[in-house]
Amino acid sequence: MNIALLGYGKMGKTIEQIAIKRGHNIVLTVDKDDENYDLTKADVAIDFSIPNVAFNNISNCINNNVPVISGTTGWLAKYDDAVNLCKEKDGAFIYASNYSLGVNIFFELNKTLAKMMSNLKQYDVTMEEIHHTQKLDAPSGTAITLAEGIIAKHAEFDNWKLNETGKKTIPITSKRIKHVPGTHTVNYESEVDTISIEHVAHNRQGFALGAVIAAEWLVGKTGVFTMNDVLNIG
Numbered sequence: 001m002n003i004a005l006l007g008y009g010k011m012g013k014t015i016e017q018i019a020i021k022r023g024h025n026i027v028l029t030v031d032k033d034d035e036n037y038d039l040t041k042a043d044v045a046i047d048f049s050i051p052n053v054a055f056n057n058i059s060n061c062i063n064n065n066v067p068v069i070s071g072t073t074g075w076l077a078k079y080d081d082a083v084n085l086c087k088e089k090d091g092a093f094i095y096a097s098n099y100s101l102g103v104n105i106f107f108e109l110n111k112t113l114a115k116m117m118s119n120l121k122q123y124d125v126t127m128e129e130i131h132h133t134q135k136l137d138a139p140s141g142t143a144i145t146l147a148e149g150i151i152a153k154h155a156e157f158d159n160w161k162l163n164e165t166g167k168k169t170i171p172i173t174s175k176r177i178k179h180v181p182g183t184h185t186v187n188y189e190s191e192v193d194t195i196s197i198e199h200v201a202h203n204r205q206g207f208a209l210g211a212v213i214a215a216e217w218l219v220g221k222t223g224v225f226t227m228n229d230v231l232n233i234g
């Protein structure tokens with residue numbers, strides 16, 4: 001498979017290593033200032049760039065008939081536009097806030113726990129995410145997906161906020177500590193005890209492998225998909 005890497009930073013470079021090990025070719029790498037890039041040699045594009053360029057990268061791929069998977073976070077105000085463009089052009093597109101198998105299992109565990117806790121009003125929910133100091137967005141995309149999972153399954157919550165509490169609000173705390181690849185914790189706390197679930201990424205390999213597997217899966221399909229489709233879970 002010929003892969004275009006849109007964003008050639010920490011993730012782009014980790015994806016390159018894994019893709020080559022799995023027998024793929026990297027035919028294009030795009031970074032800042034590479035504006036008019038040529039996608040004609042690519043069977044698929046993988047976007048791990050920055051929030052304010054992700055939508056342009058995705059629409060560029062869809063408009064050029066190249067299946068695209070995006071892991072960039074912090075651009076979701078335009079997600080519906082990407083979905084509509086993909087449908088209009090009969091393209092192929094996946095966005096996931098987190099491509100690792102472990103986190104996608106954690107997403108399902110989080111929803112199951114939220115359903116179990118739904119009627120237990122004595123428990124307050126809090127969430128924390130910790131990432132490296134270069135991260136541009138807060139809260140993390142993964143934390144937002146976790147919060148949305150709780151909101152879908154728990155009767156008491158209908159929104160999340162960064163560093164703010166409130167009735168029906170899930171408060172999310174974001175910490176930035178050098179070199180942390182990504183740690184997410186969900187806590188249910190009562191006067192008598194705390195129940196916590198946590199996912200700790202030890203490095204970026206899990207995110208990158210998941211992204212390459214998603215790209216392999218997407219080629220030859222049309223539509224808008226999620227990691228639940230790729231992994232056949234949920």
Ligand SMILES: NC(=O)C1=CN([C@@H]2O[C@H](COP(=O)(O)OP(=O)(O)OC[C@H]3O[C@@H](n4cnc5c(N)ncnc54)[C@H](OP(=O)(O)O)[C@@H]3O)[C@@H](O)[C@H]2O)C=CC1
Pocket residue numbers: 006007008009010011012030031032033034048049050051053057070071072073074096097098099100134207
């Ligand atoms: N979904 C998931 O599983 C994961 C998602 N992420 C997300 O992926 C994104 C990238 O993360 P990471 O690799 O750690 O970040 P980096 O900052 O290391 O890499 C981002 C890269 O994008 C480049 N870039 C800047 N402008 C453009 C442009 N116009 N077109 C293409 N690329 C551009 C930057 O170049 P330059 O340095 O020259 O500015 C940089 O090399 C983030 O949004 C992060 O949250 C990260 C890990 C897992």
Ligand SMILES: O=C(O)C1=N[C@H](C(=O)O)C[C@H](O)C1
Pocket residue numbers: 073097098131135139140141142143181182183207
């Ligand atoms: O920026 C990162 O590094 C990560 N970003 C993603 C997010 O915002 O959830 C996924 C992972 O946690 C690493």
